[in-house]
Amino acid sequence: MIGPVLAIVVLVLTWGRDLPALVVTLVAVVLGGAVLAAVHHAEVVAHRVGEPFGSLVLAVAVTIIEVALIITLMLSGGAKTASLPRDTVFAAVMITCNGIVGLSLLLGALRYKVTRFNAEGTGAALATVATLTTLSLVLPTFTTSRPGPEFSPSQLTFAAFASLGLY
Template identity: 45%
Template sequence: MVFNKSKLLNELGLILAIIVYIILNFGFQNFTPSNLNNFAVLLSTFFIFIIMLYCAFNIVRHADWLAEKFGEPYGTLILTLSVISIEVALIITMMFIGKGDPTLARDTMFAVIMIAINGFAGLSLLTGGLKHKQQLFNIEGASAYLAVLIPLITICLILPNYTKSTSEGTFSSAQSFLVIGVSIVLYVTFLIKQTITHKDYFKFSIEIEEEKPHDDEPAIKTFYHIIALVIGLIVMILLSKNLSLFLDFSIERVGLPSKLGGFLVALLVLAPEGVCAIQSAYRDQLQRSINLCMGSAVATICLTVPAVLIISQIMNQSLILGMENTSMVIMILTFLISMITFSAKKTNALYGMVLLSTFAIYFSMLFD
């Protein structure tokens, strides 16, 4: 494979992320939040966030190529697991290397649900509805996502508020291991259904005919995209430490709401997938949009909860998962809207606007 100027430009996001990491960790040793004024801290936080976002788009480009290579539903699975690995790394880094906010994991997972379903799924339905008037999708697939999401969100983010053996919003050690087991078992069961027993639930007949995987591409090209994907994920994980330090100082010094940290982490990991989902809806591939948005939500709950619970048990770190009352109201509203939206045989712009309206309410509550 020949590496020309065009190929290097395609990897600009990854290259910049590597350069920034080297500069921050091996270049300017005194370039830390404690040595900067408020404006410099905010500017540095914004810069690191943008570089990581650019790198995330680069990662998803490779994952998207592999997705087309292997076809659905494996393609969506590759994309989802790629971004979830970044999310877990960011949460763990910010929880245990940063200021140790015990609510960060909860706020991030809640933000992922809001951004993925109300935000990007809403934008996808609105975009597709305006472009194509109405769109079709596979109801069985959407129902499978909701069948996993609703009980797990209730167990992981609402039930902790009502347990009696520990303080409000937390699980005991025994309860934590039970939740870990339930989450993993449900996700494995869901993956078996998605990739083996009921693959057709996550496809749509019109889209199946349009799929053109890169079957004729040389093996070296597949290997290149896999290596670039792995390197990108490693760089993102390494940079997450720097982002957590600057983000903590930005929130503390400027007085921004602590929930904004979870929102920014969720936005960072979901933005590339969200853009792919919106583009797919515009191309009248709504099923892929649903797979991307709902798949992110399912993977977040099923994989992030066990990861943070295990780490918190090992490091004896406090972890608050129970949501506040306003968050629970918005989550229940999202459940109801999702059940109505994804139980219909056809969607249109109205469904998207309803989801986006709910997202707007959620975002305003961040500053309440």
């Protein structure tokens, strides 16, 4: 119970201030600890509820943490952070598709010499990721209802429901 209280105290004491490097490092360590504790609790819940709901619990927990961090950065950064959500989603897609998959294949090949995977599940997952990526990162560039790579409110509503349906 001390963790969330400590996190709120640190947030209140540091909000909107220019901090020395030592304090920024301390805040980063506390934030990292809070995130790891939250993910650990989500993992405990995921083990208790079992598959497939456990995977959903973990995915939702990580998504909530990521969205909270993005919103916090956007609130403290002003107008210059408008592209932060799009850039973060792109980074997550790249890390997932290239980093995690590549590392898994490399480590599997080093350990077992031949790596096997479920092509049926892999194809469905990659198709969903490709569709969500196109919908959220590529399509806004080609819409003409608003200047820049932005959806109009009705397009954003459609994209939200389409993403929810795919999820």
